[in-house]
Amino acid sequence: MRPIGTATRGTTNPNRLRRMDRWIAAAHGPALRRADAPLAVDLGYGAAPWTAVELLQRLRTAEPRTEVAGIEIDPERVAAAKPYAREGLTFLHGGFEIPAPRRPDLIRAANVLRQYDEGEVAEVWRLLCARLAPGGLLVEGTCDEIGRRHVWVALGPEGPRTVTFATRLGSLDRPSDLAERLPKALIHRNVPGEPVHAFLRDFDRAWAAAAPYAALGARQRWITAVRALSADWPLTGGVRRWRQGEVTVRWAALRPDAY
Numbered sequence: 405m406r407p408i409g410t411a412t413r414g415t416t417n418p419n420r421l422r423r424m425d426r427w428i429a430a431a432h433g434p435a436l437r438r439a440d441a442p443l444a445v446d447l448g449y450g451a452a453p454w455t456a457v458e459l460l461q462r463l464r465t466a467e468p469r470t471e472v473a474g475i476e477i478d479p480e481r482v483a484a485a486k487p488y489a490r491e492g493l494t495f496l497h498g499g500f501e502i503p504a505p506r507r508p509d510l511i512r513a514a515n516v517l518r519q520y521d522e523g524e525v526a527e528v529w530r531l532l533c534a535r536l537a538p539g540g541l542l543v544e545g546t547c548d549e550i551g552r553r554h555v556w557v558a559l560g561p562e563g564p565r566t567v568t569f570a571t572r573l574g575s576l577d578r579p580s581d582l583a584e585r586l587p588k589a590l591i592h593r594n595v596p597g598e599p600v601h602a603f604l605r606d607f608d609r610a611w612a613a614a615a616p617y618a619a620l621g622a623r624q625r626w627i628t629a630v631r632a633l634s635a636d637w638p639l640t641g642g643v644r645r646w647r648q649g650e651v652t653v654r655w656a657a658l659r660p661d662a663y
Contacts (some may be wrong), residue, residue: 407499408531411478412519414451420551421455421514423570424543425462427650428510431558432541433466436509439537442470444510445502447532449474453485453495459512460493473504500531507537513544514556517588525589526663529559536561545587553585557655564655564663566640573622573649579607579629593660600658607633607651623647 436442444463446456456474463470471492476482477499485495496503502511511532517525532542538561545556545568552572558565567590569582583594583604590600607629614628630646633639638654645652 407477408501409477409499412448416450416452418454422551423554429462429466435539436467436470439509442467443508444472445508446474447511447513448516451481453488500528502535509537509540511542515546518546522588522592533559533561546585553582555585557587566652566655567658568652570650573626579611580604
């Protein structure tokens, strides 16, 4: 079967996806531990295999039996990654059809759909979610080149569940700076009248109101702002995740009309 999809630019850097991986290990670790033979897919890992190698390391802190399959549509990238294969880590040629040996418990697609048209996102989500094992998770999002700012959507077999915003707090001027890293489903929706625009507007206002807490550090200011934001928006998780520079909101609150 010809792989489904097109090759991305393939840029990657070590430690770029640490924020996403950290969240996955915390949020999806229990599901990996329940799986008979937990398998995670790093879809579109790029010109170098670093993100797949790191995903294996990080998920094994949550479940030591986890295996990772890196999947790339460019056969030359697969060949270049083969020397890094080892126990629990394989590299496969493929695309959105996910040619893994069994249905994965996790598919991570970072900085892949950013290069597609917005109108293609829903169908790709459908294809990937259909490949998940029961109880599986798809995490699809975008980050900057060194992983300081990241936004991702988490989806189950039934569809989108949540959107997570994550940042290095010391580099943040205001929460709406994260808008430049919105995933393809949302990045063109950051305009007045759209829910994601309203969310970021309210987050900026809460951040400004929490300015006195900056004297205690950026983390305390962030926690205070997120706590205020939770009065009007359906946030999930709690202070333990907020302390990591994260905030997760239910998809239904940000969902564009097209979805």
